[in-house]
């Protein structure tokens with residue numbers, strides 16, 4: 115099982131920590147602020163107050179044996195760069211760093227951080243995508259062209275079956291499931307599956323095809 | 333077509349603006365910092381320097397006629413709350429606010445902001461989910477229980493067909509597509525579709541079923 119180390123317990127770092135802990139992963143949390151470490155004592159496998167720019171401190175913690183490190187310090191690029199470089203030198207296989215601006219991202223990529231996350235920029239794209247149609251309730255980008263999108267059933271779909279609607283042929287969209295409610299989600303769709311009035315369609319396809327569909331079926 | 337107003341041009345606000353503009357949406361950008369407004373002149377439909385806590389300024393801009401407002405100011409809860417309340421009072425149908433902490437989110441929800449986005453917290457969850465398996469390349473949460481996840485084909489799947497593998501029956505997962513490469517993505521999977529060595533499987537299912545699958549097929 116992989117071992118994780120998270121450096122920096124801001125909102126982002128803590129969120130990564132909580133999610134990994136929910137899945138019972140082994141996580142070492144490092145922060146130079148004792149209050150932060152105090153706050154996560156019951157969540158992290160281990161939580162240590164240390165200055166992560168101090169190579170000796172990192173060595174003493176055996177950080178090199180960890181598989182994945184997340185450097186979750188957004189406000190200080192120099193700190194984030196230093197820590198990322200030390201982690202790589204000490205042998206951590208994969209270093210993920212948080213950045214706030216695209217410029218920071220470029221610097222981190224230059225020092226060969228394996229993955230850079232920009233929560234603000236990515237969150238903005240995601241929100242904008244979810245706001246783009248009158249019926250689009252939630253939309254998520256999972257590749258450059260293809261998106262997962264949910265929307266309310268258009269009125270003229272109600273009572274028809276998946277087979278009748280031929281969504282793929284008519285609209286170039288792939289309906290992957292139907293949400294009858296937040297907790298009642300149907301994925302194994304058959305040709306005879308009938309659409310009901312409050313169903314939410316779970317669709318994947320290119321954004322432009324989704325918008326054409328919305329125009330047509332308003 | 334819906335009209336958007338974005339207040340606050342930090343990283344998040346600008347990202348929302350750029351994405352909406354990419355889709356040719358009508359967007360009014362407001363910020364009280366002239367440099368920010370200068371920066372987005374060619375991107376936004378309209379960009380105006382104004383203090384968005386000033387009700388008269390908002391009225392003069394006809395903000396009440398906008399369908400969706402995004403209040404993208406994370407560092408100052410009071411400002412964000414004031415602006416959100418003014419927008420609602422002026423008649424904006426949907427107000428989305430950015431928050432940094434869950435506590436801020438609760439305050440904004442109390443004043444009936446329609447949607448609160450926490451890019452740091454959500455980004456942390458998303459990253460952690462994508463790091464959870466040796467082969468999970470990218471994972472995205474699109475409902476509480478169900479996730480979209482991509483991973484490399486396990487070695488013993490190569491050469492088998494979708495029909496052979498019975499992924500749904502054996503693993504309770506729904507394979508919705510195969511990425512042969514970033515640009516060559518196949519969605520219309522048939523029983524005879526054969527898995528190739530570098531294929532990336534695009535799967536939806538509950539995280540615990542994905543992890544069971546990963547254990548089994550390492």
Ligand SMILES: Nc1ncnc2c1ncn2[C@@H]1O[C@H](COP(=O)(O)OP(=O)(O)OP(=O)(O)O)[C@@H](O)[C@H]1O
Pocket residue numbers: 121122123124125126127144145146147150164165166167186187188189190193212452
């Ligand atoms: N040299 C360091 N060693 C260890 N921890 C550090 C160091 N420098 C900063 N930190 C810690 O990193 C955490 C996050 O720092 P910072 O506030 O810069 O990040 P942020 O990106 O703004 O956080 P958020 O995720 O909330 O946006 C803080 O808890 C801080 O104590």
Ligand SMILES: Nc1ncnc2c1ncn2[C@@H]1O[C@H](COP(=O)(O)OP(=O)(O)OP(=O)(O)O)[C@@H](O)[C@H]1O
Pocket residue numbers: 234339340341342343344345362363364365368382383384385404405406407408411430
């Ligand atoms: N009263 C106001 N009226 C208009 N714009 C404002 C007001 N107060 C702040 N702003 C603008 O909002 C923008 C974002 O503010 P702030 O830096 O607080 O947000 P942030 O959440 O930290 O941004 P980011 O999205 O980069 O994380 C800034 O450009 C600032 O000039």
